[in-house]
Structure formats: structure tokens, C-alpha cells
Amino acid sequence: MLFNYPIAATANNWISTTLLNALQTALEALQQGNEPLVFLETIPEVYQEQFSRGKKFVELYNVLLDECRNLEEHQQHLILTALSGQNHFPGVYSMNETCPTIAETLPAVHKATRALFEYAFLKLSDLKTPGSNLTIRADYHEIVYSHLEKGCCPFCGLELLEAPDPDLVDPDLDHYLAVSKYPFAGANLLNLTAMGTTCNRSYKGASDILLDELNRKADCIDPYADEHVTISLNGTILLPSGGRGPTWRLTFNPDVKSRNWRRVFKIEQRFRVNILEKQYKTWLEQYAQYAHEHAFDISNKESAIDAVRKFKKTCAFETLPAIARLKGDFFELIETELNHPLEENRMHNFIAALKKI
Structure with missing residues (x-):
């Protein structure tokens, strides 16, 4: 990358952190043979109103828990390991650290996880941090755009991104770690990068940025670190x-x-x-x-x-x-x-x- 993204743009990451904390608590309860709390009881009071506006959060959360409820303890442990590992930023970019996926070992859980976090990703464009007049995505866009060199895509330095404006289309918000493989990071702002359309749709797509051409774990650049090429x-x-x-x-x-x-x-x-x-x-x-x-x-x-x-x-x-x-x-x-x-x-x-x- 020619330049980095500002870490300040990830400050309003509460949708991801709240969901991850709720899931971790629920899975740990299942491991202990206990029934998890209902969804909204796991949400901090400051965010309950916002999550209530996401009508499908409860449904998708419950579908995911239902897929996990009757699993063996070691399988639930695999899910917790994937949840943690897929959100271990910036450690995930080191070739010495694994980034576990359950796409093949627990496909039904993987599918339910992806549905929940893809919905959460969409809600970034609808929900607002309490006290803010902007949606999470709009706030992210303003911070990123003001930081980027000449308003240009950091991945290529060849494509100008749309400026923040209610009458303009927001630039693509790419999942740096593909949501198809690492869904637990699907709404994590540390895993999202405003990117030029050509870079995102013609080149990046669903490529696994963590693996080299031989499918080996590779060292990768952290887009939010103070490092560039x-x-x-x-x-x-x-x-x-x-x-x-x-x-x-x-x-x-x-x-x-x-x-x-x-x-x-x-x-x-x-x-x-x-x-x-x-x-x-x-x-x-x-x-x-x-x-x-x-x-x-x-x-x-x-x-x-x-x-x-x-x-x-x-x-x-x-x-x-x-x-x-x-x-x-x-x-x-x-x-x-x-x-x-x-x-x-x-x-x-x-x-x-x-x-x-």
C-alpha cells in the first residue's frame, strides 16, 4: 500500500465488538451447560436502542446460537478460537500466527455467522453512534477521506475516491479479510477499507490477503498501521x-x-x-x-x-x-x-x- 488508513476511523467499532462479546459470552455459557441470555440482555444499555433498530439482529443471532447449541464442547471451542483469531488485529497479518476458519469443519455455523455479520455490515450504513448525527459508515468515510493522500485509493494510488457528500455514492468498503472465509471479522472496522472500485471488484474480490500464491500464510501489511511501501x-x-x-x-x-x-x-x-x-x-x-x-x-x-x-x-x-x-x-x-x-x-x-x- 502506498499510504495507510487513519486508526481514528475505527473508533466507532461498537457493532462488531458488541456482537463478538455477546457471542463469546453465549458460547462460554453453552460450554458450561447453561442457557445464554437473550440477545438484548447482552447488549450494553447505551447501544440497545440502536440494536433494536436492526430488526434482524435477534433472529440471526438466535439462528447462530441454535447451530451451536448441540455441538460438542471441542466444536464450540473451535468456534471461539475462530471468533478470536479472525479479529486478532494486527497479529493476524503475521505469517507466524494462524487465522482459523470453520468454513469446512462447521459449515452450518459458518453460514449462520456469515449471515449475522453481513447484516451487521449493512447496518454500518444505517446506525449511528449515540450522540452522532452521522451513520457509522458516513463518519468513517469523512475521517478516512480527510486523511488519504489526494483522496486516492491507497492500494493503487491510481483511483480517486468519491468525496463525502450525501448526493454521491460512497466508495466501496472492502473486507480486507474476505467475509466468505472470515465472517467473524465481517463488521470489524479494522478489517474494512475504503477502496477504489477497480481495486475491489477487478482485483481484490474474495482473494485471501493472508495467503500467498501457494496458500501459505504470509506476512501482510496492516492497512491501519503507520507503514507503507x-x-x-x-x-x-x-x-x-x-x-x-x-x-x-x-x-x-x-x-x-x-x-x-x-x-x-x-x-x-x-x-x-x-x-x-x-x-x-x-x-x-x-x-x-x-x-x-x-x-x-x-x-x-x-x-x-x-x-x-x-x-x-x-x-x-x-x-x-x-x-x-x-x-x-x-x-x-x-x-x-x-x-x-x-x-x-x-x-x-x-x-x-x-x-x-
């Missing part, structure tokens, strides 16, 4: 022989931890095809035009270098963050080669020829 074009061959275009090389830091993000969202291919290969000639034309307008004589090497230094600073003003980063690094490479004793003449000849474009 930097991108470099170091190793790119700008002027290969035969007059071909650049041979691109993208490197990412951290490498291992960002691999699943890059794989699931096809970051390298999208950046190479949609940005670098498509736009680098335009960038060079823009540089030549900038040099002309600012009276830089790029037929002179020192003047060409000075023009690159100045033009490079303008790259930060690109609307889309991914383009800004790659464009800036592209001209960083050009500047480096213009100053390299073995490459300077060839690169300068190339730059000087831009005057003729």
Missing part, C-alpha cells in the same frame, strides 16, 4: 541498445511484506503497463516544454541537468500519487545518468534530441 525504479535501463524503450525494473520496500499486496492487486503490471510504458514519452515531452518555457538550453549538459532538477520537483503535483512517485523517480534516474561519467554523454545526447520532438 516505497517504490524505486533503480535498476531500470533507460537507454537499452537498439533504440528500444526503457527496460523497467520496479523494486518495493519492504519487499516480503508487500508481496501479497502486489500480487493480489497486480501492482507491478498495472504500474508498468498503465503508467510507465504508456506515459514516459509524455513526461519527456513535458520536460522539454518546461525547459523551453523556463529558458533552459538542454543542448548544454549543465543546463539540461538544472532543468531536470527543477522539473523533478513539479512531479509531486501530479493528481494521482502513484504517477507522482514513478514520474519523480524516472527523472531522478535521468539526473543520475546525466551525472554518471560513463553514461552522461549518451544520456545528454538523448535529452538534447528532445528539442526536436
